[in-house]
Amino acid sequence: MKITDVKTYNLRYPLVEPFANSRGWTNARTAVVVEIRTDAGITGWGEGVSVPSASAVEAHLIGQSPFETERIWEAMRGDIGALSGIDIALWDIMGKALDMPIYQLLGGAFQLKIPAYASGLFKKDKPDITQALMDEAKGYVEAGFPAVKMKIGFGEAYDVENVAAVRRAIGDDTLFAVDANCGYDVGTAIDVGQKLLDYDLFWYEEPITSDDVAGYREIRHALKVRIAGGEMLKGRWAFRDLLQERGLDIVQPDLSIAGGFTECRKIAAMASANYVRVLPHMWGGSIRLAATLHWQATLPDAPQALNPIPSLLEFDMTENRLRTALAQQPIKCR
Structure with missing residues (x-):
């Protein structure tokens, strides 16, 4: 062929x-x-x-x-x-x-059902953004999502007020992650992060730029919360120091950015060798979503225990017809 x-x-x-x-x-x-x-x-x-x-x-x-x-x-x-x-x-x-199926070509699925977290809660031009975020978050919980992720990085006042409001809306039993999209420097990331610890965060994602390995180590040592990141990194070399220096608790390669299945298998192996959990990033169209599901199914739990960190699929809840209408049979959560 x-x-x-x-x-x-x-x-x-x-x-x-x-x-x-x-x-x-x-x-x-x-x-x-x-x-x-x-x-x-x-x-x-x-x-x-x-x-x-x-x-x-x-x-x-x-x-x-x-x-x-x-x-x-x-x-x-x-x-x-x-x-x-x-x-x-x-x-x-x-x-x-x-x-x-590709998951079999990659070595087989460790799980055929993957819990999904609702990835949304962006800032929007709303008269009352706090109430809008609370309503959105509550809707995800009512839909059955066990976890949600919210965008932060807009300044201490915004972050603290709205993280507190969303936590109230989703209750104590829902896993809650926040994502700053590299919006802070190290000092600000630590300062804001300390104020957010009261809200039982499951992870704190990309507080600073992706390639600041020393900065990630400093933040990780300063805060009692899992630090996640790596969605924009390309190729195994970009991940090497961040993993070997233990700058992250959770690494989030994106199949459509980091190098496809061929390269992401190597990144996952490198993460495993450094005892870092892999939870792929997914923020794209229907093809990327399908591919991510196949790859994520092949990632074993880490650590292999009765109650490991759950393998959560990032399910983008924002408006995007390239995800919801491009495929003849769009992938949906149940």
């Missing part, structure tokens, strides 16, 4: 209601979809975050076997954001050719 054609689709969905994280406002959702065709009539689909160059596609994909994922990965690693979508599509082809 040989690759005969590669097409990319740079998709954009304008939001009806914009929302913000600590870095800025989002007015549209985007996805780079990759379609790879073969001479066997099998087509693979992937989702990345950038468009591969025509020269790279011609040199390293056309005429090649889709089963040679390692060799193709090394040849194209100059643009990991584009390579991520290509790699996912190659694994899709292999699964279809062998009539096997």
